[in-house]
Amino acid sequence: MPNTISEKDADFIHQTSVNSDEIDLRELFSVLWAGKVVIIAITFLFAVGAVGLALWMPNIYKSEATLAPAEESQGGGLSALAGQFGGLASLAGVNLGKGNTDKTGLAIEVLKSRKFTSDFIANHRILPVLMAVKKWDSSSNKISFDSDIYNSEENTWVREVKPPKAPEPSMQEAYKEFSKILSVSEDKDSGLVTIAVEHKSPYVAKQWVEWLINDINQVMKERDVEEAKRSTVYLEKQIEQTNVADIRSVLYKLVEEQAKTIMFAEVRNEYIFKTIDPAVVPEEKFKPKRALICVLGTFLGGMLAVFIVLVRYFLRK
Incomplete structure (x- = not known):
């Protein structure tokens, strides 16, 4: 004769499952609340880093x-x-x-x-402006070059690279760089x-x-x-x-x-x-979209912080 579950037993199992879910959610929130300091600290660090990165990136x-x-x-x-x-x-x-x-x-x-x-690139002599520009000054409409790559006063390339590359960028390097901006x-x-x-x-x-x-x-x-x-x-x-x-x-x-x-x-x-x-x-x-970079950086930091708190809790448990 097959085993049957009475209606009362079924209600009990269902109620137990609901209570178990409630307990799991309560436990989860309690873990996150206990690790709120870690979450806030990591999120804050990522937010500061995102703001710094956004401000450091030059306008394009x-x-x-x-x-x-x-x-x-x-x-x-x-x-x-x-x-x-x-x-x-x-x-x-x-x-x-x-x-x-x-x-x-x-x-x-x-x-x-x-x-x-x-x-x-060769005909218009734009290799330094393509490969070595550091920033542009809007007030004077002048561009400055990265001194570690190009010496604009002596018109010489001073970058340090390993062979087969040379201090002056080759046309293969210039083509790759130009393809990115065109x-x-x-x-x-x-x-x-x-x-x-x-x-x-x-x-x-x-x-x-x-x-x-x-x-x-x-x-x-x-x-x-x-x-x-x-x-x-x-x-x-x-x-x-x-x-x-x-x-x-x-x-x-x-x-x-x-x-x-x-x-x-x-x-x-x-x-x-x-x-x-x-x-x-x-x-x-x-570009860059600085507001978007800050929002994404903060969001990424918060998600990472929550993940670290949960993983640390379950590993200890």
């Missing part, structure tokens, strides 16, 4: 610009030629391709590349591109954004012009070697498209990106 300013992709210089013409004379052009060994390439995506990848960044994003819906730079000096951040826009336009322009010139030389050789009238017609049209590309590049400074919203000198800092 962020300047950004919004850009729109410029019109394709030769996409329409090459696309039309590809549809009309693609077969004939292939007989001459010329691949028209799709014509309308994603130059915006290519420009963004070039902008973030190691080669472009290294050339940008952000490039593209809105897939609107096609707009945002370029932003973070720095301790708001004026430096604005200047670098402007330089980046000018340089990427210039680099992409030079790439297309050089490619168009090489293509023109090749096409002219193909014209001399063929006697087929239709193929010569296609090649002449291709030469014309390359000439349009060169002309388009020469007359436009904003070759790849047109500035919609230019960079400005930010008046407010971007």
